[in-house]
Amino acid sequence: MGRWEPNARGRLGQAALELYIERGYEQTTVAEIAKRAGLTERTFFRHFADKREVLFYGSSTLQDHLVDAVAGAPDSAAPIDAIAGAVESVGVVFQGRRESARQRQSVIAATAELRERELIKLASLSAALADTLRRRGVTEPAASLAAEAGIAVFKIAFERWISGPGEPDLSQLVRESFDELKAVMAGR
Structure with a gap:
């Protein structure tokens, strides 16, 4: 393939993932990724x-999606509900990407x-x-608690989604995980 062909970023991402799986992350060089692409x-x-960022380049899109969803939540939404709605909406971002996410x-x-890089991105x-949430008028520590809880729910639902059998719906797993969190908080 020539350099002028479209979707260079996507081709590089696919080539990197293939090589990381075949050879391991540490053993793969940028030169090999570029050549494969x-x-x-x-x-x-x-x-x-x-070469790390190949695996994380979509994180800014994910962050923008989540931030926009929280900012657009109804004014009457409780902080945890604004976060829950945002995290649940992420299912559409990952639709059709389960195998590559896995x-x-x-x-x-x-x-x-x-x-470590993944933890930094999640933080x-x-x-x-x-x-x-603070821009929406939510005070501390409620803003940080709701955000951290939302990321914890996302991590758990995402892990269930990529490791589960069949084709579960990520949004459904997020809803179920938030329901579990609410049950834990209620002492059930």
């Missing part, structure tokens, strides 16, 4: 800061550096959600 290293670095997560789980999501 039919591109140059220079093109790789136009799209990604480093593969991505297996690469992350196998590498301490990537697990950034939580901070952005808490900030959005």
